[in-house]
Amino acid sequence: MARKLDISEKTAKNHLSSIYLKIGATDRTQAALYARQTGLIGPGEAAPSAPAFTPVPDDSAPPAGPTLTARERGVLRLLAVGLSNRLIARRLGISEKTVKNHLSSIYLKIGATHRTQAALYAQYVDLAS
Structure with a gap:
């Protein structure tokens, strides 16, 4: 982001x-969710500094979205409201390692590369409510 704006990393961190x-x-996840909710970025649109992400299938894909297990939906819902892996683990009574495993599976299924994209996907498919 700093390079793209031609400012120092320290200045970028101060602005953030x-x-x-x-x-x-x-954190960035909450900021991205705020940006989506206020219309700064559209549904399924990645934040400008994030890689492109399309959370809905295109016309050539089958109509059904990825099938997440009930536990994965629970983990994703908690991630979408801004909880850390540690807090998700405590809330669900599982280990942080298990949360990480669920997140890896979720990322693979929805085509996300990081938690901000996953949180935006959850907002888009209305899992966070």
Whole structure:
């Protein structure tokens, strides 16, 4: 992001901290969700600094979306509201390693490469409510 804006990494971090404070976010996931909810980025649209991501199948794909297990949906729902792996594990009574395994499976099924994309997907398919 710093290179793209032609500013130092420290300046970028300072701007992000200021933005987080103003919108009440604690991390990039929450900031991305805020951006989506306020219309700064559209449904399924990746944040500008993130790789492109299309959470819905295109016309050539089968109509059904990825099949997540009930546990994966639960993990994804908690991730979408901004919980860390540790807090997800505590909430569900499982280990952090198990949460990481579920997230890896979720990422593979929905085509995400990181938790922000997964959280945006959850918002898009209305898992976070």
